[in-house]
Amino acid sequence: MADKYNLKNPAVKRILQELKEMNSNPSDDFMSLPLEENIFEWQFAIRGPRDTEFEGGIYHGRIQLPSEYPFKPPSFMLLTPNGRFETQTKICLSISNHHPEHWQPSWSVRTALVALIAFMPTNPNGALGSLDYKKEERRTLAVKSREAPPKFGTPERQKLIDEIHEYMVSKAPPVPQPSASEASEENPRNEEAETHANSLNPESLTAGEVILDQEVDGIVEEQEEVLANANPAGVEASREVQPSVSRYEVLQKSDTRVQNPKPETRVQKPDDRLFTLAAIGLTIAIVVLLLKKFIKSTQHGALFSDGS
Amino acid sequence: MALDHFEETVHQKGNWKSSSEIIADSDRNASGDFDCNICLECVQDPVVTLCGHLYCWPCIYKWLHFQSTSLDDEEQQRPQCPVCKSEVSQSSLVPLYGRGQTTLPSKGKPRQVGTVIPQRPHGPRTLNTRSVSQPISQSYHPYSNPYHPQQHFNSIPSGYTSPMIRTTGSIDNTFGIFGEMIYARVFGNHVSNIHTYANSYNLSGTSNPRMRRHLMQVDKSLSRISCFLLCCLVLCLLLF
Secondary structure (H helix, E strand, O other): OOOOOOOOOHHHHHHHHHHHHHHHOOOOOEEEEEOOOOOOEEEEEEEOOOOOOOOOOEEEEEEEOOOOOOOOOOEEEEOOOOOOEOEOOEOOOOOOOOOHHHOOOOOOHHHHHHHHHHHOOOOOOOOOOEOOOOHHHHHHHHHHHHHOOOOOOOHHHHHHHHHHHHHHHHHOOOOOOHHHHHHHHHOHHHHHHHHHHHHHHHHHHOOOOHHHHHHHHHHHHHHHHHHHHHOHHHHHHHHHHHHHHHHHHHHHHHHHHHHOHHHHHHHHHHHHHHHHHHHHHHHHHHHHHHHHHHHHHHHHHHHHHHHO | OHHHHHHHHHHOOOOOOOHHHHHHHHHHHHHHHHEOOOOOOEOOOEEEOOOOOEEEHHHHHHHHHHHHHHHHHHOOOOOEOOOOOOEOOHHHOEEOOOOOOOHHHHHHHHHHOOOOOOOOOOOHHHHHHHHHHHHHHHHHHHHHOOHHHHHHHHHOOOOOOHHHHHHHHHHHHHHHHHHHHHHHOOOOHHHHHHHHHHHHHHOOOOOOHHHHHHHHHHHHHHHHHHHHHHHHHHHHHHHO
């Protein structure tokens, strides 16, 4: 097995490290494993987000990691019909290879899957590889997705898909009852708010771990990106924040400078005393000179009277 | 080790945690704070961005150059921190040096046989010394001027003329500027060297910053006293 993978390749080492982390911290929302023959090919399965029409569904997919990973983004392809993304087609998201300019090397397969779950209930807006089915159709597809995993690829890959499906069926809760669906239909606005809250709740529960903090950062960044794409003004706002930070730093520097002159005042006291003493001495000298001048004028008067 | 974990994960179905993995987990959590954000391993040749995120120097170097080449095709944007997207440049990275860090680069070199990666950027200390050296060289000439008036004063102590007044003013300005420089930067070899030369001229070998300030204050007071004396002389002449 050691000869099978080139450990000198940084991409392979990075992928093995991610695999180790995902195995040590498994999640109930998703599971992914690489093929034994090619570590750059992964199979994954995600759970439908809670309180949405996708709840209870188990959606399988495929991930292709590039050879330059993590400096280039992977590509994602869903295999189970879901009503939100097309099957057998690469998905266009800010985390996929359609937008390499938005990718960050600190993101990982784990953060990508969490983001994919969060993107399920969003509006596709005509993005490449996305679909916009009705809620009833999506719910039907969710129920159908639990019954059997999709058929795809080689027997080895199919075996891996079956293993992942068994794990997800045992972990994910079943599709909610029709009464719950009626409640969700009555409150569409609350539903949208709850989806965002629920998507973040599992992460907040485990926020203590450093590894998960990256996921939170990644998701927040992705949401910000979506907002930035929708509102160009948001980008301008982010730019404005930076100069204010620099101004604050300038203020700090000026404060440090103000503190410096304080020692000067203390040192100046003895110099001031010397200065006063010198002034007093000079004043006395001036007074003496004035007295001498007065005496001379008196003598001059005396001489004048003698002459007359 | 990683390969063994990989085999276990492939064959295991329901049980994802074993004793060895628990031990590895505890070890990883303990040292997770010093893992590179890109390769997720114990950091080698560590560098820190101004926003506080830690990377291996080879990893961040690849990312900066990769991002710059890819972004040049579309827009000339500045490289970003992979974690928080703040602006990052090669010059703003700060290296971290620990005990025995010098041996790690030699160990890391075999990894980077294919790619030639330069040495880590220097820390802010080098930048500060460079910035300090320039103003010192600029002020060297005006600083040398006070020597001549000093000698003149020593040779003819009783002579006070109008050129002396002008030289006194220049002395005061020069000392003020030099004092500000000292207050702004109280470190660096160049500063101490020049001050030592000044101290040797003043026949005082102390290099304490407090003593330096005291000397500056004494010079200022001397200039004031000399001005006062000149005023008194003028008054005496008028009265006499």
